[in-house]
Amino acid sequence: MIREEDIQKAAEYIRGGRLVAFPTETVYGLGANALDSIAVARIFELKQRPSFDPLIVHIASVDEIYSLISSNDERILKLAEKFWPGPLTIVLPKSTRIPDIVTSGLPTVGIRIPHHPIALALIKQAQVPIAAPSANRFGKVSPTTAQHVRKHLPGVDFILDGGKTQVGIESTIIKLNDKGFDILRNGVITREEIEKVVPYAPETRDSKTIIASGMMLSHYSPDKPIFILSDKLKLEKEKAGLISYTGKHTEGYKKVIRVSQNGDLLEYAANLFAAIHQLEESDVEFIVAEPVAEVGIGMAIMDRLKKAAYRYQKEQQENN
Ligand code: AMP
Ligand code: MG
Secondary structure (H helix, E strand, O other): OOOHHHHHHHHHHHHOOOOEEEEOOOOEEEEEEOOOHHHHHHHHHHHOOOOOOOOEEEOOOHHHHHHOEOOOOHHHHHHHHHHOOOOEEEEEEEOOOOOHHHHOOOOEEEEEOOOOHHHHHHHHHHOOOEEOOEOOOOOOOOOOOHHHHHHHOOOOOEEOOOOOOOOOOOOEEEEEOOOOEEEEEOOOOOHHHHHOOOOEOOOOOOOOOOOOHHHOOOOOOOOOOEEEOOOOOOOOHHHEEEEEOOOOOOOOOOEEEEOOOOOOHHHHHHHHHHHHHHHHHOOOOEEEEOOOOOOOHHHHHHHHHHHHHHHHHHHHHHHO
16 A cells, blocks of 8 residues: 555655656556656666667646647647546657657657556656656566566665556557657557547658657567467477467466456456566466457557567577
């Protein structure tokens, strides 16, 4: 249970330029005062995050956004009304109040209002916007419990333990353009839902510019090899841990983790990273995850799985 004193202490830490890990509805964040570039630099240092990967700024109410951005686009309010607080990050032209280190020098900043009482209480008490990436070492699987944070980032100044996070995968990130929105990272808020508010208008991108970690080929990568289950995959089941969605064909594996009891994709998303963490710590040699159709929330799940498996599947293809 989180006590009022814990929130107060965490808020003082944030104001004092220190780092606090806190739960959001998506994953645990590693937070610092977004207006303090030295504090933000400590996030990059602790996570070993490359400076080209910008951070998301978390606020507690929509009116706080206007001093942080240089836009009064009325679509922001429409999106905020529908999706905030919630797992949607909107990338917007930044104001000069946001230090360049937060945005990795980009002229835009990603902002969201998280839907978690502890996160909201912390931001309100700290009275500053909080820049926070996921509270894991760069490139690794995001934490969905305080224990995961402790394991990955023992150097963090303070952790607010709010139990297991609900959504389990990172926020959907969109960028507004003249015609509508583009998706920079898939999440549980789907393109179809957002399209009801603003038209979908993908931008052509130079494939070499990475402007969101969601765009990297390899990310969310566990310490043990992970593969996406397929007919082509030749594997020694007795050494593998299976992340099972349907509960079918589970026989022969060393361990099986059912991520959903009744075929619910939201449940798969919520339990995916915890299942990976659990198998990383177990005695299996590698991890196999059951794929789902790439539609709706399935897009976000497959995005995480493909990036997690990328380097291992590539090695396997090269060896064959
Ligand atoms: P993390 O919280 O570690 O999942 O990372 C936050 C994600 O938000 C990263 O993929 C960032 O690249 C992305 N992001 C933050 N700000 C921006 C921005 N201004 N433009 C594009 N992506 C952003
Ligand atoms: Mg991350």
